[in-house]
Amino acid sequence: MTTSGFFHPALMLIIGALVLPLIKEPFRRPFLVLIPVLTFINVVWLGFHQGTYGVLHFLDWQLTFGRIDSLSNAFAFIMALMAIIGTIYGLHVRDVWQQVAAWFYVAGSLGAIYSGDYLSLFLFWEMMAFASTFLIWSNRQDPDAPAAGFRYLLVHTFGGLLLLMGFVLNYQATGSIAFELLDYDNARLSTWLIMGGLMLNAAVIPLHSWLPDAYSKASITGSVFMCAFTTKTAIYTLARACAGFDILIVLGVVMAIAGIIYALLENDIRRLLGWEIISQVGYMVAGVGIGTALAINGTTAHAFAHILYKGLLFMGAGAVIQATGRQRFTELGGLYKKMPLTLLFVIVGGVSVSAFPLFSGFVSKSMIIAASYEEHLLWTGFLLTMVSAGTFLVAGLRLPWLVFFGNYRGDATSFAKAADPPWNMQLAMLVAALLCFIIGAWYPLLYGLLPHQDIIGDYHPYSSYHLSETLQILALTGVAFLLLKERVGARAATYLDLDWFYRRGGQLVLWLARNPIQWFDTAWGEAYRVVGLFSLMTTARFWSWFDWHAIDGLLDGSARGVRSFGRLLARVLQRGQIQQTLGYTVSFVALLLFVYIWL
């Protein structure tokens, strides 16, 4: 992977993550900043030297770890930038494993973006899924976090399996593992399986329920990382493999609408933001489905802008949760008195996502909508514009109103201790907020990164017609909010979603296992014990005695040695903590794979 001066940015983060636990203060914080900055510089350098790097031959296959072109470069750039912002935000976190997991997670994302074949894509894809699961488990405040982590892991394992089946069938049919645009007109089962696997990570309805569930349960820093990487890496892979698939237009519009409706209802600050990710990613999925040069540019631009403003909103939400220990709107409110700077940052995030002129959403979202009108997809254009109004309603108005204005609805002690977060969290929010503004105000900076440079000159976001369209929608959304805001107020409730099937379905299986199946098992075990086991045990006890004392004693005591070593190993590795065991296993497998590929 180091051929011709190419050092994979993901490898930098992996090495950094492996070394990090060994580094103590005062070197830890500089190191935490240094590694993402070096990774970012590496990504920028690669952007100026595009080409194919890191080609390895493994068995009969050709693995490509570094396909750097204009599309992968744009996504890798924003991922590496967000890694710096997220790490600064989490600088104060003492739990080093969160930072290790976050870096492995970003490494998985960068690896997947740069990979040019399905095998390395799958490797990094799974690395993302496992590493991000640890970001959920690292939340010690929420007793439901371990269960949410397992749900997340199981869903993503299912998605990974879809993807793997698709790759294998595709390889069987074409004899190639190259990760290229799939053939929509001659779609096979493998095409749908691959699309399904990628769609799951992009939270495309009906494969979306994991997102609000997991992002509302992750640790504060964990959710800031998670909101950026999984879905947008999946959008990149969809843009690579499924551009122009009509069905994605419909699915994208459904995501955009359903996401905003749920976000209007939700009572949990991070579930609201999670639903809004689904809504915004819906624009990108629709853009991929349209598949024209303008649409792919729009998708890339929107992913770029989205990572920054959504990261900013999650950072603001995290600051509120850290300060008050509360994340339900029914227990928040009136916080402007305590956290004015956080309010300012949340408003910048809110106006960016709502596509206010001079902020990032204005120059990115509109490109996708323009692409749909250009292809005469009028319904797509109108429905996505409708969701734009809803986005302002949710993120620009409802969220700040319920958190920062009105009366505080929680207990007095949590309000008393609320304050703006430490300097590093404020710095991260400031950087993200400035970038949201800079991208919106000096949009050629962003447009210069987009994949289809030949058509960049044809699109002008600041035309007077687009300005008047946006301002009218925003103004009347404000009016509608003033008139109807009590109807979208805070209400203590859980809103059912498709995860009902596996959450309630899981409870049904558990009940079956606990009751009829357990009863049968007990009865059978009892019968077996009475009838068969007694005679068997007596004979076995004799032979065991004979073996232990006579044979092992005569030889060199190796059975005793193995047993004591096994006990030691079990004490170290098997603590009954399935998360730890999984962590060890996954790290070991990753290590083996790397060693195997290198040697």
Add this chain to the structure above:
Amino acid sequence: MISLIDYLLERRTPLRYLFYVLVFAIVVWSLTVDTSHAHTWLERTVPGFWSLFGLGACIVLIFAARWLSGAGIAKEEDYYDN
């Protein structure tokens, strides 16, 4: 900044009127904008189309959300706990 917000909150009603004036100004200005490059004939023929659209969109979304939560997807908070 806190005192600024308090100052504004104390003058809620005049601010609201100011906002309505701003909305009115935006709509009036929009009527003067050239619509010959608009996406559809609707935008060219209906004056202030996007204002009506924005208001309609919000009402549709809010009532769709209310209807959906009344239709049985809203459950008690500890629904999954037991």
